[in-house]
Amino acid sequence: MAVIYGTEQNDDGITNTVLRALSSFDTVYGLGGDDVIHSDTDLYFDDFTAGVNQLYGGTGNDTYIISEPITWFIYSTPIIWITNLSFANIYETPSETDTADRVDATANGMFGGGNVTFDGDDLTIAYSIRLIDNYGVDSEGNLLAGVDYATMYIPGGTVATIDLKVQHAALSFIRNGTDGDDSLNGTAAANVIDGRDGSDTIYGAAGRDFITGGTGDDTIYADDAAGTDDDETHGGSGDDTIYAYGGADSLHGMGGNDGLFGGTDSDLYLYDSVADGHDVITDESGLLDTILLGPSIVAADVVLENIGTDLKISFVGHPEASITIIGQSAGNGGRVEKLQFADGTSIDLATLTNHAPVTQDDIFDIVEGDSIQGNVFADNGNGADSDPDGDNLSLTAATLTTANGGTVTLLADGNFTYQPAAGFTGADTFTYTALDGLGGATPGTVTVNIAGNIAPDAKDDLFATNEDTLVSGYLLADNGNGADSDGNGDALVVQAVTKPTAAGGTVVILANGNFTYTPKANYHGQDSFTYSVSDGHGGTDTATALIAVTSVNDAPDAKNDYFSRAVIHKTTGNLLVSNGSGADYDIDGDALSVNGTSFVTAKGASVRIFTNGDFTYKALDGYTGVGQDSFTYTLKDGKGGLDTAIATLNFSAATGSIIGTSAKQDLYGTTLSDRIFGMGGDDSITGGGASDFLYGDDGADKLFGDAGNDQLFGGAGNDKIVGGTGNDTLVGGRGIDELKGEGGADIYRFTNVTAGEVDLVRSFKLSEGDKIDLSQILEGYDAATSAITDFVMIANSGVNSTLSVDINGAVGGASFIQIATIEGVTGLTDEAALLTGGKLLVT
Structure with a gap:
């Protein structure tokens, strides 16, 4: 095995043994120039175990000499014979410039004869010489050859040179595309062309061609426009367009929605299955054209539908697939004559005849002066117009006048408008003609009955x-x-x-x-x-x-009430009258009343409401503080109607009063008679030298009256109240308070009866004129009928006395609640004597 290279010059394998393959499996490269390459072997012709030499001529017009013939003389007669047979593959690229490459196959021809066998672009000469990829085409589809000529021994004793391009033109030509978008041109020979991938354009030219588009949207021209050869075309996947022209051609769109254009001969359209998509066939009339369906499609699957002059072939349950034959009914006998099934049965499409439409008379009833709109093809009393072939119906649009003066406007889709003549009553008619688009026409009559109007x-x-x-x-x-x-x-x-x-x-x-x-x-x-x-x-x-x-009862309208008062122990009013927002009223004139009730407000005041609207508001701390309090009441009309309103009371201090804040403060009076309000917080309030009014309000306050006849109110919280000198009034209010009168005739007033809230009374001296005042909590006591001992009980407790009350005055004091302890004093157990002596105040 050897590899031999020539030069870029004209190399000769006879004088320059460099280009001679002597043993099997040698490879020779001629490179440039017009080279002569020899292929020999040491083997006898009948030893077929020899290898194959590989010969590459390169550029230039090269000559290949295969095997060396020798001359023998038998009885003085020269006999050319070959003793050594060489096998060779020749690789010569098809070229537009190198047009004189040749092979000398004379010696091999003695053995193999003048046999030339074509296999696509390859061919075999004299049994043992194979030309690889010897053919191609130029950009215009013209045939090119690598080795152009062959010198051969022809049985009978002659030697001839043949033109390999001429030989190939009468045989098949194989042409393959790339994976891109190709333009492929066949020759006048019988071409085998495969576009492969991409959207290709393929021209088969003359000859009986076999063309496959491959994937992509391909355009295939099986013949030139005047061609009459019988071609076989396959579109492949994609939306392809195939033009067959003349000849009995086979057109197979395959996958995708394809356009198939047959010619004037008997063409065969292949449709394998519903996977072939929506194909459209345009065929010139004449001869016997056939659609061949694949075995997966049977007659029961097929639906035939005339759409204008076209015939649509649909498949039950497969809207994604169909075949449409353009102009099938436009020619005589149809453009495609047969629909063939794989089982041999068929439908003769040429004998399918058109049937005229069937019209039904229409009846409409209207009233004088009315017009009507409708559709003549619809069911208007006698059934809808129809077409036996399922064709779409139409009519010629027109505007016409009826015999009775009515006006009709007809549209092509069957819609119409009818307007009767003014004042006409009775029956009016007009006619129309239903058209199926395939030559079928049938008249129809519309009757309009017009009745006189009744109010x-x-x-x-x-x-x-x-x-x-x-x-x-x-x-x-x-x-x-x-x-x-x-x-x-x-x-x-x-x-x-x-x-x-x-x-x-x-x-x-x-x-x-x-x-x-x-x-x-x-x-x-x-x-x-x-x-x-x-x-x-x-x-x-x-x-x-x-x-x-x-009539239904209307609820009364309760108006919100607003009251303005100076700080006071108790106030009254009426909720039904106008108190700032108008009087409560009832639109039905019903007598109004208020839901009677008693309760304590959020500010600790006792409220009692009477049915006539009167109310009493009393501060449980003995006096109202500065600020606002409110309560809600319910108004009734006596018939189930209710409404609610809010009564708001604003308490203000007199001009010149000292008013604190909600924070803890120390407040002091002057030498004059002061009114001091602590408001919230744990305040310390001192009155000064004159007769003062001190109100602690919320918080644990300390109140000091100092000199003068002072009034001290602790308010809510656990307060400490000291009267000082003078005749003072001490009121603890809510909470557990300490009350100390000190000098003077002091009054200890109680306003809170709450279990567990027991005030401590200190410095209580009857000798100084001190008194206990229960008048604000014993409002139910009647001096004429009540026993004081049912309401008040003072008992000794060691060195102290306990003060208890029963605000309801139950016999025997069944509900006494202790409200105070009187420190350091005993002997006050005779409540009646205290009452009589003016030391116990209850009214």
Whole structure:
């Protein structure tokens, strides 16, 4: 095995043994120049174990000499014979410039004869010489050859040179595309062309070609426009377009939506399965054209439908697939004559004949002065117009006048408008012609019956509702006197309007007869309104709707009350009168009352409300503080109607008062008589030298009266109150308080009766004129009828005395609650004596 290289010059394998392959499996490269390359072997011709030499000529017009013939003389007669047979593969690139490459196969021809065998672009000469990829085409589709000529021994003793391009032109030509978008041109030979991937354009030219588009959207021209060869074409996947032209061609779109154009000969259209998509066939009429369906499609799957002059072949359950034959009904006998199934059965498409449409007479009833719109093809009393072949129906659009002066406008889709002559009644007619688009035409008649108009009859209506309650209804229905009607059966329309009613209500009337009535607020009694109906043809009538409005109780209207008072122990008022927002009232004139009740407000005041609206407000701390308090009450009309309102009381201090804040403070009076209000916080308040009014309010306060006859009110919280000199009044209020009068005739006043809240009374001296005041908590005590011991009990407790009260005055004091401990004092157990002596105050 050897590899031999030539030069770029004209190398000769005879004088320069460099280009001679002597043993099997040698490879020779001629490179440039017009080279002569030899291929020999040491083996005898009948030893077929020899290898194959590989010969590459390169550029230039090269000559290949295969095997060396020798001359023998037998009886003085020269005999050319080969003793050594060489096998060789020759690789010569097809070229437009190197057109004189040749192979000398004389010696091998003695063995293999003048045999030339073509296999696509390859060919074999004299049994043992193979030319690899010897053929191609230029950019215009012209045939090119690598080795152009062959010198061969022809049986019979002659040697001849043949033109390999001429030989190949009569045989098949194989041409393969790339994976891109190719333009492939065949030759006049029988071409085998495969476009492969990409959207290719393939020209088969003359000859009986086999063409495959491959993947992509391909365009295939099996012949030139004048070609008559029988070609076989396959579009492959993608949306392909195939032109067959002349000859009995086979067109197979395969996958995708393909356009197939047959010629004038008997063409065969292949459709394997529903996977072949939507194919459209355009075939020139004549001869016997056939669609061949694959074995997966049977006759029961096929639906034939005429669409204009086209024939659509659909497949049951497969909307993604169809075959449409363009102009199938436009020619004589159809353009495709047969639909062939794989089982041998078929449908003769040429004998499918068109059937004329079937029309049904139409009848319409209208009223004088009315017009009508409709469709003549629809079911208008006798059934719809139809076509036996399923063709779409149409008519010639026109505007015409009937015999009785009516006007008709007809549209191509069958829609029409009819307007009768003014004042005409009776029957009028017009005709039309239904067309199927395939030559079928059938007339139809439309009759319009026009009746004289009768005015509608509107009936009075009766409705009922409650006071302040809207009512809805339908005026055209039977609402007590029968339904509104029309003698012609016309649809009635009510005049739409919004307007007041006779009694001041409001009614909204819609054109369809629905209405909504809203009575005047708080009105009860009878109300009414009128309405008008029309039949659309000039006839009208009016009716009255009567509405009985039943009285219902209206809730009273409680007005919020506002009271302004100076700080005080107790105040009164009436909630029904006007207290800033107007008096409480009832629209029905019902007598009003208030829900009687007693309760304590959020600010700790006791409120008692009486049914006549009177109320009493009393501060549980003995005095109201500066600020605001409120309570809610319920107003009644005696018929189930209720309303609530809020009474707000604003308490203000006198001009010049000292008023603290919600924080903890030390407040001091002057030498004058001061009014000091601590407000919130744990305050310390000192009155000064004159007679002062001190109010601690919320918090644990300390109040010091100092000199003068002072009034000291602790308010809520656990307070410490010291009267100082003078005749003072000490009121602890809510909480556990310490009360110390010191000098002077002091009054210890109690306003809070709460279990567990026991005040401590210190410095209580009867000898100085001190007194216990229970008047604000024993309001139920009656000096004429009550026993003081049922309300008050003072008992010794060691060196102290306990003070307990029963605000209800139960016999025997069943509900006594201790409210104070009197420190360091005993002997006060004779409550009656204290009362008589003026030391116990209860009123």
